[in-house]
Amino acid sequence: MKKLAAFIVTAAAAVLSAPASAQFAKAEDAIKYRQSAFFVMGQHFSRIGAMANGKAPFDAKAAQESADIVAVMSKLPWEAFGPGTDKGAPTKALPAIWSEQAKYKEHADKLQAEATKLAAAAKTGNLDNLKASFGATAGTCKACHDAFRSK
Amino acid sequence: MKKLAAFIVTAAAAVLSAPASAQFAKAEDAIKYRQSAFFVMGQHFSRIGAMANGKAPFDAKAAQESADIVAVMSKLPWEAFGPGTDKGAPTKALPAIWSEQAKYKEHADKLQAEATKLAAAAKTGNLDNLKASFGATAGTCKACHDAFRSK
Numbered sequence: 001m002k003k004l005a006a007f008i009v010t011a012a013a014a015v016l017s018a019p020a021s022a023q024f025a026k027a028e029d030a031i032k033y034r035q036s037a038f039f040v041m042g043q044h045f046s047r048i049g050a051m052a053n054g055k056a057p058f059d060a061k062a063a064q065e066s067a068d069i070v071a072v073m074s075k076l077p078w079e080a081f082g083p084g085t086d087k088g089a090p091t092k093a094l095p096a097i098w099s100e101q102a103k104y105k106e107h108a109d110k111l112q113a114e115a116t117k118l119a120a121a122a123k124t125g126n127l128d129n130l131k132a133s134f135g136a137t138a139g140t141c142k143a144c145h146d147a148f149r150s151k
Numbered sequence: 152m153k154k155l156a157a158f159i160v161t162a163a164a165a166v167l168s169a170p171a172s173a174q175f176a177k178a179e180d181a182i183k184y185r186q187s188a189f190f191v192m193g194q195h196f197s198r199i200g201a202m203a204n205g206k207a208p209f210d211a212k213a214a215q216e217s218a219d220i221v222a223v224m225s226k227l228p229w230e231a232f233g234p235g236t237d238k239g240a241p242t243k244a245l246p247a248i249w250s251e252q253a254k255y256k257e258h259a260d261k262l263q264a265e266a267t268k269l270a271a272a273a274k275t276g277n278l279d280n281l282k283a284s285f286g287a288t289a290g291t292c293k294a295c296h297d298a299f300r301s302k
Contacts, residue, residue: 023198023213033194036187040227043184047174062174072223076191 024080027088034080035091041073045137048122052134060125067115067122067130070137074115078108092150107144114140175231178239185231186242192224196288199273203285211276218266218273218281221288225266229259243301258295265291 024030044066050056051063086098097104114137121133175181195217201207202214237249248255265288272284 024194029194032190036190039183039187040191043175043180056174069227076220 024082024085027085030080030082030085031089031091031093034077037073037076037080041070044069044073045141048118048130048134049138051127052131058127058130060122063130064119064122064125067119071115071119074112078105094148094150097148104144104148107140107147111137111140111144175233175236178236181231181233181236182240182242182244185228188224188227188231192221195220195224196292199269199281199285200289202278203282209278209281211273214281215270215273215276218270222266222270225263229256245299245301248299255295255299258291258298262288262291262295 024033047056047066048063048070051058081093081097081104083098086093086095114133118130118133118137121129124130175184198207198217199214199221202209232244232248232255234249237244237246265284269281269284269288272280275281
């Protein structure tokens, strides 16, 4: 178990540093990749939301599992928004992503920071902490969608 | 950084224990979820394959990043193969998944075990280790696809 834990720390550090070079065979793959990462993240974020909003019973362990997955997934999509990936498959990504890179990166960074905090909040096992952090994280989703995703 | 590392260990432990209860609103979501997890895993596995097969220069750090993501993703799809998720969206999942659950679980477990070994191999920074473990992991992909995925 110790060995496994050590491996995961390394794993996480690697994920957190985020691969610099995009390596997609074609734009379609990059689009599918980022959509996949967002979908997995969204499913787990929704589970937390259901608990935060009283629509599902609070299950501290399940909340923590989902928050941890959200935190890992929040690191992945960004490398898949490289040059030339604005088309090639159906996508709601707006051109502003590529014309306003600094602002876009700021949003991406905020989500990752809030997702990390969400996982820490879930770890406390306290529903009020989870609710507060869920709201803050959801705010970063919404702000970025409003600016960079078509309706 | 220590705090972050501690969080990740917990995160990983949670992921590794795998959520028992499937929580998908509809079969379509479960199908999309598992396909998304497999797609992200496949992209990173392919990057390692390209290095293992000499089609891309060996980049030890990139290999490790991808192997770590493969290891995390390998834990996710299984809860999305619950009862009633054999249809609801286009899927290559064969009925045998639901009629031969024990055999299917064995395949799923094998992939997870090999993916964990792959991440450990990548961590050594040695290309020969990576090649050997890549081959073993790819074997588990193929065996399961042959038995449980339509062509």
